Amino acid sequence: MTIALVFLALLLLLFTGLPIFAGLALFGGVLQYLTQGELGTVTEIIFGEVNRYLLVAIPLFAFMAQVMIRGRIVDDLYNTSYTLTRHLPGGLGIATIAACTIFAAISGSSVATALTIGAVAIPQMVRYGYDPKAAYGLVAAGGTLGILIPPSGPMVLYGVTTDTSIGGLFMAGVVPGLLMAAVFAVFTVASTAVAHRHIRPEPRASLREAAAAIRKSLWAFSLPAFVLGGMYAGVFTATEAAAAGAWLALFIAVVIYRKMGLSEIWAAALDACRVSAMLFMILAGASVFGHVLTKLRIPQQIVQTVIAADIGVTGFLVVMMALIFVLGMFLESIAIILITTPVIVPAMQHLGIDPIWYGVLLVINLELAQITPPVGMNLFTIKAITRAPMGQIIRGSAPYVLLMILVMAMVMIWPQIALWLPGTMIGG
Amino acid sequence: MHRQERSSTVAEGPALHALGRVVAVLASAATALAGVGLLLSLALIGWAVVMRYVFNAAPVWVDEVVGFLLVAMVMLAAAQTLRRGEHIAVDVLVERLSARGKRWTRVWAALATLAITAVLIVNGWDTAMLARRLGLLTEGNLEWPTWWLMLLIPAGGCLLALAAVEALWRALAGLPPTASAAHAEKEPD
Numbered sequence: 025m026t027i028a029l030v031f032l033a034l035l036l037l038l039f040t041g042l043p044i045f046a047g048l049a050l051f052g053g054v055l056q057y058l059t060q061g062e063l064g065t066v067t068e069i070i071f072g073e074v075n076r077y078l079l080v081a082i083p084l085f086a087f088m089a090q091v092m093i094r095g096r097i098v099d100d101l102y103n104t105s106y107t108l109t110r111h112l113p114g115g116l117g118i119a120t121i122a123a124c125t126i127f128a129a130i131s132g133s134s135v136a137t138a139l140t141i142g143a144v145a146i147p148q149m150v151r152y153g154y155d156p157k158a159a160y161g162l163v164a165a166g167g168t169l170g171i172l173i174p175p176s177g178p179m180v181l182y183g184v185t186t187d188t189s190i191g192g193l194f195m196a197g198v199v200p201g202l203l204m205a206a207v208f209a210v211f212t213v214a215s216t217a218v219a220h221r222h223i224r225p226e227p228r229a230s231l232r233e234a235a236a237a238i239r240k241s242l243w244a245f246s247l248p249a250f251v252l253g254g255m256y257a258g259v260f261t262a263t264e265a266a267a268a269g270a271w272l273a274l275f276i277a278v279v280i281y282r283k284m285g286l287s288e289i290w291a292a293a294l295d296a297c298r299v300s301a302m303l304f305m306i307l308a309g310a311s312v313f314g315h316v317l318t319k320l321r322i323p324q325q326i327v328q329t330v331i332a333a334d335i336g337v338t339g340f341l342v343v344m345m346a347l348i349f350v351l352g353m354f355l356e357s358i359a360i361i362l363i364t365t366p367v368i369v370p371a372m373q374h375l376g377i378d379p380i381w382y383g384v385l386l387v388i389n390l391e392l393a394q395i396t397p398p399v400g401m402n403l404f405t406i407k408a409i410t411r412a413p414m415g416q417i418i419r420g421s422a423p424y425v426l427l428m429i430l431v432m433a434m435v436m437i438w439p440q441i442a443l444w445l446p447g448t449m450i451g452g
Numbered sequence: 453m454h455r456q457e458r459s460s461t462v463a464e465g466p467a468l469h470a471l472g473r474v475v476a477v478l479a480s481a482a483t484a485l486a487g488v489g490l491l492l493s494l495a496l497i498g499w500a501v502v503m504r505y506v507f508n509a510a511p512v513w514v515d516e517v518v519g520f521l522l523v524a525m526v527m528l529a530a531a532q533t534l535r536r537g538e539h540i541a542v543d544v545l546v547e548r549l550s551a552r553g554k555r556w557t558r559v560w561a562a563l564a565t566l567a568i569t570a571v572l573i574v575n576g577w578d579t580a581m582l583a584r585r586l587g588l589l590t591e592g593n594l595e596w597p598t599w600w601l602m603l604l605i606p607a608g609g610c611l612l613a614l615a616a617v618e619a620l621w622r623a624l625a626g627l628p629p630t631a632s633a634a635h636a637e638k639e640p641d
Contacts, residue, residue: 038541038542039542039544039545040545040546040557040560040561041541041542041543041545041546041557041558041560041561042541042557042560042561042564042565043534043539043540043541043561043564043565044539044540044541044542045539045568046539046561046564046565046567046568047564049568049571050564050567050568053568053571063571063575065575065579065582066571066575067571067572067575067576067579067602067605067606068579068602070572070605071523071601071602071604071605074522074523074526075519075520075522075523076519076522077515077516077518077519079519079522080493080497080518080519080521080522083490083493083522083525084490084493084494084497087490087494259505260501263497263518264497264500264501266497267493267494267497267498267501268498268501270494271494271498290487293487293490293491294483294484294486294487294529296490297483297486297487297489297490297525297528297529298483298529298532298533298536298538299538300490300522300525300526300529301486301525301526301528301529301530301532301533302533302538302539302540304522304526305526305530305533305539306540308526309568354542354544355542356540356542358540359540398544399542399544
């Protein structure tokens with residue numbers, strides 16, 4: 025009962041429109057003062073929570089993605105994808121998903137993926153006769169792959185919060201991410217066959233044409249291969265991979281493409297700093313909130329509730345995923361990770377749930393949060409690019425909500441979809 | 453995601469304009485320092501990787517320094533992030549309010565942020581001074597005095613407080629947030 029009241033009160037406070045970091049810190053601080061009679065050393069807790077080497081991966085990955093975007097390295101990706109898929113029914117749709125998948129392996133952010141690919145893909149799809157609604161839905165959903173396919177900002181935060189290997193989490197996102205992309209592609213082919221019969225596939229690209237297209241995007245492909253390959257082979261830690269990836273991105277943008285000067289590099293650095301400030305201020309607020317919940321022994325109460333309810337692993341996961349789905353309609357994904365994860369870690373340990381498996385399920389659910397109204401960051405992103413009515417974007421995204429739930433259910437039933445690849449990691 | 457309000461016809465008074473300029477300069481300078489911190493972290497980690505693989509001599513202190521730099525980055529860039537309206541809020545209900553209601557939610561958000569900054573400044577200062585009195589050193593290889601690193605929290609709190617005062621003043625005066633005002637110097641994202 026106490027747990028429900030605490031979370032309900034927090035949600036009500038957040039709905040008053042104050043910044044999430046301020047809401048979490050205010051709520052946590054007031055609760056701390058009311059229950060402990062003093063604030064204690066809250067700033068020491070905040071300092072300790074942010075001062076972590078592992079978290080440095082987040083600003084560095086954000087910087088790497090900014091360099092790739094500002095250096096116009098990803099511009100060729102879409103054309104390459106289309107050249108390779110244009111002969112298939114729904115070829116342009118498949119090209120959009122392929123570009124989202126590859127960009128997801130560069131960016132680590134759903135919004136950045138939807139924004140970057142959407143700006144190119146949506147006008148193109150509409151020009152070729154696709155229903156705009158279908159194009160909006162496809163990019164909104166394809167963009168969410170940004171946080172499932174590594175690198176992934178939410179996975180870094182989840183890994184730090186639960187003390188789980190970030191490299192392992194990254195690798196665990198690869199197969200479910202590719203599976204999700206494949207499911208989206210099959211749906212696109214099927215829906216094009218039904219609803220877009222008037223769109224004729226283009227002639228297949230000749231071998232020479234295909235080779236030229238691949239050559240053009242080789243540098244864009246090389247970055248995820250370098251970053252993920254380095255982590256898989258145990259050469260880099262996640263933070264080192266982020267730094268090495270950022271250096272490679274700079275090399276490609278400045279030396280190979282010659283499309284980036286010092287002012288652009290500086291702008292990319294400032295952008296990455298502000299994104300990090302936004303994320304880590306939420307982390308700071310959540311650390312105050314989490315500290316007081318621990319003092320109130322709420323995680324232990326959850327464990328006792330789980331034991332008393334005797335719902336087992338599946339029951340626990342279904343309840344958690346349903347709860348996170350509902351929270352995802354209203355809250356931003358970082359806040360969901362930081363509010364829910366610390367309190368359920370003891371319950372997960374009690375039930376023997378692999379934290380990597382739960383992390384992947386959580387991230388798929390957070391992908392859903394990006395496209396479920398009323399608060400879905402990718403819905404807002406598509407709206408910002410196209411200025412289309414929100415109702416149209418939501419209707420276009422609706423089928424993908426069901427497809428994502430399908431993939432989440434598959435990962436829940438067959439954990440090896442997520443756990444196989446990290447199990448084969450060198451030193452993993 | 454905040455929807456920007458229509459530009460108000462209410463003019464800025466000279467005092468608010470002066471405060472706005474001061475906060476803009478301080479927040480931009482602090483964000484520039486944060487940018488330097490990011491590039492320094494990039495350089496240090498890159499150098500550490502090279503030292504480990506090429507010279508088999510990994511510097512042990514880099515991990516600690518980039519952790520401190522991360523705290524600096526966050527605390528220094530938080531004020532500019534607030535001025536640009538980039539701190540995420542749940543505005544699904546607020547969006548449905550009248551212009552007057554939205555204005556009062558902005559007042560509330562600024563007051564709540566101010567309350568947090570007061571804690572960051574006072575509690576942060578007290579914690580730093582306590583660490584100084586006790587002579588605490590950082591854990592690890594560097595063993596730097598903790599207190600001056602802890603001062604990053606009240607320093608960032610002061611910057612954020614200035615940005616929150618500006619936001620509060622603008623809301624009370626019926627002016628749009630700095631993120632949508634002409635002088636916010638918003639760069640395209």
